[in-house]
Amino acid sequence: MRVVMFGYQTWGHRTLQALLDSEHDVVTVVTHPKSEHAYEKIWSDSVADLAEEHGVPVVIRNRPDDEELFRLLKEADPDIIVANNWRTWIPPRVYTLPRYGTLNVHDSLLPKYAGFSPLIWALINGETEVGVTAHMMDEVLDAGDIVLQRAVAVGPEDTATDLFHKTVDLIAPVTVGALDLIASGRAEFTPQDRSQATFFHKRAEEDVRIDWTWPAEVLERLVRAQSAPYPSAFTFHRGERLEVVSATVSEGRYGGTPGRIFYREGEGVVIVAGADARTGRNHGLAITRVRTADGRELPATEYFTSMGGYLTARP
Incomplete structure (x- = not known):
């Protein structure tokens, strides 16, 4: 499939690397500019640098809502958009543009811990497992049907850093596995149980x-x-x-x-x-x-x- 990738920081970097290593064709990458925000300087592997190393066109945006970007995306003619750690709202005309829509990769076991800093909040709350979910994007943030999900156990002495390393290693198999399911012709996936949904804000001091x-x-x-x-x-x-x-x-x-x-x-x-x-x-x-x-x-x-x-x- 022809893939446009939206992503940022190490999560986006790992997603792009997985796509580059797969049989799918990455035709365009959209990423955010570098940030001086304290949390965004953590795990800050550059999506733009990786794309440029592999000759993939890169578009830098804070928000993906301008006409020039929309024209570039139409010209790229993607079968699907894959997003991971994109930090701002993606409008419907963008996420519905590809033939198969948009696959979002989120580092929690949705429907729980939608939103921001899911690993930190999950650890504070004493969850026994964390994970990564690939789901189809819809009008509600992190609420679309689940295509593929994988979990790992939280150890009694695990830190958020330990959980980051455990879950970031799930990005490649979850992302590529979900794309393979979609490419195989599957169209019906698992709806989220919204009665179990939780939504968390960004962490601050x-x-x-x-x-x-x-x-x-x-x-x-x-x-x-x-x-x-x-x-x-x-x-x-x-x-x-x-x-x-x-x-x-x-x-x-x-x-x-x-x-x-x-x-x-x-x-x-x-x-x-x-x-x-x-x-x-x-x-x-x-x-x-x-x-x-x-x-x-x-x-x-x-x-x-x-x-x-x-x-x-x-x-």
Whole structure:
């Protein structure tokens, strides 16, 4: 099939590489300009560079809604558009242009975790598996019929970085497998159960701030979800920003006020956590490594030289 590919960052790069390695013919690539946004500088392999290396025409756009682009797409005469990590709305006249429509590749197990940052949100929420879904694009974002889906397990110590590497390896088999199904003549695919759909927004600094009223189990997953190269989860100590690089759920149960710097346990320092911490039934978050405002990373047992005081959400 003749394929036009829309994509950006490493997800788009992996998709384009899979298409180039397949029997399908990539006739045009549409990608975004380079960005200085913190999250868009992570996993930033260039789709444009890869396309140019293989002699594929490249179009750079923030939004795919202008007449020149529409004319170029019509001239490319695609059988299908394949999109992965395209960051803005694709209008109906574009996604319905090809003979077989548009296949979108999304890094979640749709219908759950439509939208943005699905791996981070899934890890925070304690999901036991994550994955990649190829679905037909329609008027609702990430809501079209599922062509192919693959899942991988979330390990008890997995970080968002680990899950990225697990799922990015699924892009090639899911994308090419879905195209092969479409090329074989299949036209009916699996409708999404919209009663199970969830939709998440882009992550920003406010979403990385630690709220000590959350249960320790959720905070531990938040720390793993904000693994390098993502910005680390952070709190404030004595008015200074303090990043939590690693942490575990405490073995003991600790009562009191959320955020209290309470007790040394093993290699960590336990912080009281949970909205009902006053009951004494909660585990705490045992912080093991921190990074200070001046960039020093050190064990929590070295940073917290005495117990007492509080970690807070704001200075």
